Amino acid sequence: MENYKMLNNVAVSENGFLFLPGTGESFTLNEIGRMILEYLKEGNSSNEIIEKIAGEYDVDETVAERDFNDFINQLKNFRIVDAI
Amino acid sequence: MKIAVTGLNNVDNPGPGVPVIRGIREADDFDGEIIGLIYDALEPGAYMSEVASRNYLIPYPSGGLDIYFERLSQINEIEKIDVIIPTLDAEMFAFAKLKSKLESIGIKTLVPTVEQLTIRGKDKLFSFCEKYNISAPKNYLASSVQDLYKLPSELKYPVVIKGIFYDAYIANNFDEAESYFRKISSKWGYPIIVQEYIKGSEYNVCALGDGEGGTVGAVAMKKLFITDKGKGWAGVSIEDDEIIDISRKVIEELNWIGGAEFEFMRDEETNKNYLLEINPRFPAWVYLAVAAGQNLPHAAVQLAQGKKVETFESYEVGKIFIRYSWDLITDIKKFEEITVKGVLNNE
Amino acid sequence: MSKKYYERPVIIKQHSGMMNKFGSSPSLPPITEVEGIPVKELTEKYGSPLFTFSERKIRDNQRKMLRIFKTRYPKVQFAWSYKTNYLGAICSVFHQEGSWAEVVSEFEYDKAKGLGVDGQHIIFNGPDKTEEALEKAVKDKAKIHIDHFDELYSLMEITERLNLKADVAIRVNMDTGIYPKWDRFGFNYENGEAAQALKRIAMNDNLNLIGLHTHIGTYIMSAEPYRQAVIVLVELANMLSKQYDIALDYIDVGGGLPSNNTLKGQYLDAEQILPTYEQYADAITAPLFDLNLKPDELPTLILESGRALIDDAGYLLSTVIGNKRLSNGKRTIIIDAGVNYLFTSHWFNHKIAPAQHSGSFTENSAVYGPLCMNIDVLREDIVLPTMRKGDQVVILYVGAYSVTQWMQFITLRPNVVMIMEDGSVEVIRESEKLENITSSEKVPEKLNSFSLK
Numbered sequence: 066m067e068n069y070k071m072l073n074n075v076a077v078s079e080n081g082f083l084f085l086p087g088t089g090e091s092f093t094l095n096e097i098g099r100m101i102l103e104y105l106k107e108g109n110s111s112n113e114i115i116e117k118i119a120g121e122y123d124v125d126e127t128v129a130e131r132d133f134n135d136f137i138n139q140l141k142n143f144r145i146v147d148a149i
Numbered sequence: 150m151k152i153a154v155t156g157l158n159n160v161d162n163p164g165p166g167v168p169v170i171r172g173i174r175e176a177d178d179f180d181g182e183i184i185g186l187i188y189d190a191l192e193p194g195a196y197m198s199e200v201a202s203r204n205y206l207i208p209y210p211s212g213g214l215d216i217y218f219e220r221l222s223q224i225n226e227i228e229k230i231d232v233i234i235p236t237l238d239a240e241m242f243a244f245a246k247l248k249s250k251l252e253s254i255g256i257k258t259l260v261p262t263v264e265q266l267t268i269r270g271k272d273k274l275f276s277f278c279e280k281y282n283i284s285a286p287k288n289y290l291a292s293s294v295q296d297l298y299k300l301p302s303e304l305k306y307p308v309v310i311k312g313i314f315y316d317a318y319i320a321n322n323f324d325e326a327e328s329y330f331r332k333i334s335s336k337w338g339y340p341i342i343v344q345e346y347i348k349g350s351e352y353n354v355c356a357l358g359d360g361e362g363g364t365v366g367a368v369a370m371k372k373l374f375i376t377d378k379g380k381g382w383a384g385v386s387i388e389d390d391e392i393i394d395i396s397r398k399v400i401e402e403l404n405w406i407g408g409a410e411f412e413f414m415r416d417e418e419t420n421k422n423y424l425l426e427i428n429p430r431f432p433a434w435v436y437l438a439v440a441a442g443q444n445l446p447h448a449a450v451q452l453a454q455g456k457k458v459e460t461f462e463s464y465e466v467g468k469i470f471i472r473y474s475w476d477l478i479t480d481i482k483k484f485e486e487i488t489v490k491g492v493l494n495n496e
Numbered sequence: 497m498s499k500k501y502y503e504r505p506v507i508i509k510q511h512s513g514m515m516n517k518f519g520s521s522p523s524l525p526p527i528t529e530v531e532g533i534p535v536k537e538l539t540e541k542y543g544s545p546l547f548t549f550s551e552r553k554i555r556d557n558q559r560k561m562l563r564i565f566k567t568r569y570p571k572v573q574f575a576w577s578y579k580t581n582y583l584g585a586i587c588s589v590f591h592q593e594g595s596w597a598e599v600v601s602e603f604e605y606d607k608a609k610g611l612g613v614d615g616q617h618i619i620f621n622g623p624d625k626t627e628e629a630l631e632k633a634v635k636d637k638a639k640i641h642i643d644h645f646d647e648l649y650s651l652m653e654i655t656e657r658l659n660l661k662a663d664v665a666i667r668v669n670m671d672t673g674i675y676p677k678w679d680r681f682g683f684n685y686e687n688g689e690a691a692q693a694l695k696r697i698a699m700n701d702n703l704n705l706i707g708l709h710t711h712i713g714t715y716i717m718s719a720e721p722y723r724q725a726v727i728v729l730v731e732l733a734n735m736l737s738k739q740y741d742i743a744l745d746y747i748d749v750g751g752g753l754p755s756n757n758t759l760k761g762q763y764l765d766a767e768q769i770l771p772t773y774e775q776y777a778d779a780i781t782a783p784l785f786d787l788n789l790k791p792d793e794l795p796t797l798i799l800e801s802g803r804a805l806i807d808d809a810g811y812l813l814s815t816v817i818g819n820k821r822l823s824n825g826k827r828t829i830i831i832d833a834g835v836n837y838l839f840t841s842h843w844f845n846h847k848i849a850p851a852q853h854s855g856s857f858t859e860n861s862a863v864y865g866p867l868c869m870n871i872d873v874l875r876e877d878i879v880l881p882t883m884r885k886g887d888q889v890v891i892l893y894v895g896a897y898s899v900t901q902w903m904q905f906i907t908l909r910p911n912v913v914m915i916m917e918d919g920s921v922e923v924i925r926e927s928e929k930l931e932n933i934t935s936s937e938k939v940p941e942k943l944n945s946f947s948l949k
Binding site for chain 2: 510524525676718761764765767768769771775847879
Binding site for chain 2: 080082084091
């Protein structure tokens with residue numbers, strides 16, 4: 066599975082508010098969305114992140130993986146993350 | 150005393166919230182707090198610290214009344230609102246329908262009734278005017294292109310082709326009329342309003358009805374500068390008994406309650422005034438009325454509370470408003486606060 | 497340690513004018529149960545999708561509407577509009593509440609008879625009444641509302657041939673200021689056709705003129721057109737009493753009252769702009785007092801409301817089949833109920849509520865049905881919380897016209913249940929089986945066999 070890293074300068078607040086200084090765009094994230102970005106920032110691999118989510122939340126790994134991939138695709142489109 | 154006001158979107162097509170608040174704040178006997186209710190995190194009024202103490206995001210009324218009411222009640226739990234003054238066209242039906250429910254949680258409002266809102270509809274106003282002998286441009290409703298062929302011969306081109314909610318075009322001949330008919334009907338549906346075109350200049354009246362037929366005050370204005378969106382960017386208070394009298398008459402016949410703006414077209418040849426539209430709320434230039442001596446927003450708050458208000462008999466002619474734009478500087482933190490928490494605290 | 501509630505990760509870009517859960521149009525709050533019964537339980541037992549009707553709500557609606565009119569006019573009779581919803585159980589609730597039957601075809605006529613409604617409590621409307629149907633109606637003493645001159649002449653011929661009298665009314669259309677004008681049904685008032693038809697009937701010994709009928713349209717959004725219509729009917733009634741000494745039994749103003757379902761292209765929610773039923777009732781009843789009649793001779797006011805009485809008593813429960821993201825990034829939700837069950841979704845933006853509690857994050861989504869057809873769209877744009885496969889939704893305002901206009905297309909039609917006043921659940925129409933469809937098909941003999949390689 067491909068791994069991802071957050072692009073430079075992306076700032077996420079505790080409230081789940083994300084501001085892209087390069088483009089001036091802002092976003093809001095729900096709790097899991099914010100967690101995923103946090104895990105990415107810490108350098109976790111995709112598999113590690115999915116495991117962590119399935120461990121902490123009431124969801125099986127298949128669903129967590131599918132949602133993770135969908136989420137990552139959006140983040141790529143918004144130029145928030147990139148594949149390593 | 151806590152007052153909530155909507156419409157802080159003072160952008161290039163401004164909502165009346167900021168001037169309404171300005172009026173209320175300037176009243177001698179005003180002693181209370183004002184909060185803003187906003188639909189968009191970027192409504193400029195919300196960031197102007199001298200306008201409202203706190204600004205709350207609320208959902209659009211088009212999302213359903215229950216949800217709308219729930220959000221207002223939620224804000225009320227925190228703020229204990231005494232009066233809400235709604236200022237935008239699109240929310241009037243919602244407030245009219247929620248009036249008694251809001252009262253049950255201690256909030257008073259000043260808003261026209263559903264019937265009053267309906268009569269002023271673009272497709273209804275003409276028959277109302279006809280009934281009460283008020284001049285209005287002749288109006289025909291068309292629901293098919295065939296109806297355009299059946300227009301009476303006394304209707305001469307150019308004519309105005311209008312949508313039931315928005316949009317208006319001047320058609321110089323049948324072909325243009327037909328093409329605008331199709332254009333508007335695909336967007337806004339039927340009927341299409343075909344209106345007599347009156348060449349002249351526009352005059353406006355800002356007024357307040359007390360709900361019992363009385364007019365609390367009325368100020369006439371001529372636009373001096375009009376933007377490419379058709380909005381007055383500067384205007385002057387004028388003396389014109391005729392359009393003031395027509396406005397008073399409409400308020401009397403309808404027992405109009407709340408703020409209103411009457412739009413007139415004065416025929417450049419005959420000098421006759423035609424009533425074009427009634428907007429069911431104060432106009433964005435309402436502060437000119439305040440400056441000319443009639444603090445109608447403050448009177449509206451008093452009316453909402455059921456207090457007796459003195460009527461204004463005169464105003465100062467020759468007062469000018471000139472709108473200007475100003476770049477307010479704030480931090481992304483403020484934007485984050487309102488986006489994530491739904492409230493922006495200016496204190 | 498119990499795990500935390502999972503909501504799929506969401507990121508929403510902030511656009512001006514389309515803000516967040518506070519500012520944008522939010523999702524409806526979840527509807528987890530219908531009449532006290534959990535949605536999950538209903539679909540587990542009766543399948544998904546599932547049409548669910550509430551007996552209590554139907555009775556409440558009918559009683560409330562009757563009260564609104566009765567407090568304004570002394571003699572009021574409702575007639576249930578079969579085309580709006582002709583399931584036997586639904587009609588029978590209305591008949592138990594005292595409503596007559598209002599039918600517009602021989603099929604509906606037979607259905608009413610089959611449920612036990614006698615002829616004199618059936619109002620027979622519509623432009624298509626066959627000779628056989630008319631004969632039946634004459635023999636049953638049904639109230640026949642004549643739609644056009646050809647029908648009037650056939651009726652004269654039939655009554656003469658059978659040597660029977662028929663109770664009739666005519667349908668009148670007039671300009672009530674609404675668009676479109678429904679002048680294709682009935683006799684026009686302005687051009688004198690209605691007066692001419694009435695004269696013709698008054699002079700015929702076999703036709704007993706007992707009423708006047710109109711039906712000005714459907715989903716009428718203001719009360720005033722009704723007033724205009726009743727003014728016309730009152731004028732005709734006064735003319736009949738003066739010129740022919742005919743005292744009418746009733747004036748039937750038809751239906752057309754809207755429900756709170758919101759039409760497409762309507763910016764504001766229906767509940768905000770529609771008048772109240774009290775206002776409609778004021779407009780309908782006020783002109784009746786201009787009848788030149790003694791109080792004890794006042795005709796009965798008949799109403800044929802359909803939509804207004806049943807729409808909010810019907811719910812369509814449906815299950816999420818899957819989520820998808822379109823190429824433009826838009827979220828879509830595919831559910832197991834499509835436009836084949838919900839014909840009305842072509843005209844209305846049906847409200848859709850989630851059937852379970854979920855996180856507070858919402859997303860603008862499109863809701864698609866399960867059909868393999870591009871037209872199968874229930875909502876182009878609706879704000880909903882994040883949905884998982886197997887989650888459920890409740891579609892509102894589906895009581896009117898859906899279970900009469902639905903079709904068997906691609907899939908079979910599902911169960912329809914009624915939640916009874918005592919909380920029990922009854923199946924009022926069983927889900928279709930393959931045999932229901934194939935039993936009326938015939939395959940020519942030469943097509944009976946084939947071999948595929």
